[in-house]
Amino acid sequence: MSKIRVAVIGCGSIAEKRHIPEYADNPNVELIAFCDVVNQRAQHYADLYGAKAYTNYEEMLSTEKPDAVSVCLPNILHAPASIAAANAGAHVLVEKPMATNEADALAMIEAAKANNVYLMVGHNQRLMPPHVKAKEILETGKMGKVLTFRTSFGHPGPEGWSIDGRNSWFFRKEEAIMGAMGDLGVHKSDLIRWLLEDEVVEVAAFVGTLHKEGTDCDDNSTCLLRMKSGTIGTLVASWTYYKGQDNSTVLWCENGCLQIGTDPEDQVIVLMRDGSVEKHRVGAMATNEKQVTSGVIDEFVESLVTSTPPRISGEEGLKSLNVIIAAFESQDTKKIVAINGV
Template identity: 30%
Template sequence: MKVAVLGCGGLGRVHASIYAKMKDVELTGVCDLQLQLAHDLSEITGAPAYLSFEQMLEQAEFDVISIAVPSFLHKEYTLKAAKAGKHVICEKPIALHLEDAEEMIRCCEENGVRLFVGHVVRFFPDYVNMKRSLDEGKIGKACVAHASRIGSHPGDTKAWFKDFDKSGGVIVDLMIHDLDFLRWTLGEVTTVYGLNHCNDQLDYALVTLQFASGAVANVEANWGFPGPFQTKAEIAGNEGIVIANSLNSSSLKIQKAPSASEASAFVTIPESPGFQSPYELELQHFITSILTGSEAIVTARDAYKALELALAAIESVQTGKAVHLPLSKSFSSNA
């Protein structure tokens, strides 16, 4: 399988470095408008460097392309790749507007290629085990969930993140990880309510989700946090609670409701952190899905639904009202 990478910034470097070491995968090109970035990545991976997608399309052979450019460019290059008959692995969010996401999905279907979107949290062991704990009934029926994802402001080094029209802000770019995870774990969302405080140094959002199951989740995202990047998540059921905290070395814990038969109410699930990169697991899974024709753990429709949740939160922020799903596309085109 021959693969190329468009975008040689942080995530593009991650994708390319993984492909360069992946069995049965040949990295045949890396591309960035900033030629120095492309050349640097070419030296690391051994793949030829290109200055434009069109040049790489003309001169390099590839079956799949990883698109790791700024969010507002996802639609443009996904459509170009699909029309050229290339499978697409696109970083999240799938797009900034629902109509764009729909067009991307439709274009890939019409051209007989697959579209995958990098909601990588589904490949983090702690989050996978949280979902498994719930699915296996270890904490009973889910009642309340909390998720938090906070770190420094990426706009301090890459200005486009501070342009809402290009990034969608902290909700679309960062919180969308947890919105996707919670929908994957707890099911469909019926109502969204959001709060957001944003200035040049800070973009903070707090969103409440009501699920069709009756569960409720509070989701926090923060760009501008002065400390280290960190994530936390917990799901409380009627028989226990499962907790993950990235600041703990062995972070996933299940606390059971006390029972007479249990000597200890606290159970720790050991995890081997970082043994295999979640990005490596994700990309290998996507490549395998292409080779076998199997459905991916996260589909393009899942990415569409995650974007819908993010845009519903933004609509709630702007109107001050709870938003009921499905989201009207008339709002999404103006978000």
């Protein structure tokens, strides 16, 4: 079969570290165009892969007519670029958070449906080996019901990761809208929904800027979540874990405890009430320092090759986003917020 012609919109760090090399490694893909407001960034990759460089994604879409695009732009631009790509007949892989509000996310979902293209959101936590293994264990039923949980994602902040360092859009609220919660928190709301096969129905949260100077973007949040099943737990997102980075989840169940990402060697540990212990070495999580394959690109391409709707769909992305939006509302109102429609 002919290769899938892919264009990348936004050539910052997530494109550099994940999207572009993973597309390049996929035998089903031909990289045909790169777009970035900084022309030399797009040109660099165009030269590398024998593709075209653009600074305007609408021009790129109309000229190149790609089969699929990755949208790797600041949060506020996810919706307009994704909708433009769908309207141009391209399948869309958009970085998280898929949008900055529910209305934009719904418009993205509708645009994909109207144009008969797929919309996938880059929630890579579902695809990381420790989380896949943990889900397998939960699905056996041996742990019983999950009663409580904590899930956390923290690192020193985007300045060490973003191509623009401390001058990154991550710290400009008009472009980011949300800080650590949009960067990290939404990953964990997606993970806990998927792991537990359950929906968040209520959120209470403290969200604030504790230490990053010169920005209104949140750098820390601690949230209480109640799931539809009655399970309760905490979700933490932080840009100020200057030492002791964390991407771990612990589930306390009827029959024992499931620890994910708490040990560098044994990524999944099962502690049963009968005293038995299982340890699984299944491969590390991807981190900013250690770029293991995210799995997102291969998942997206497989969806296109097999004409199978993506598992991490726009609808899934919206449910995970709504948890984060509820957290901000809780912070603003000082109230517990119910998530509508769940």
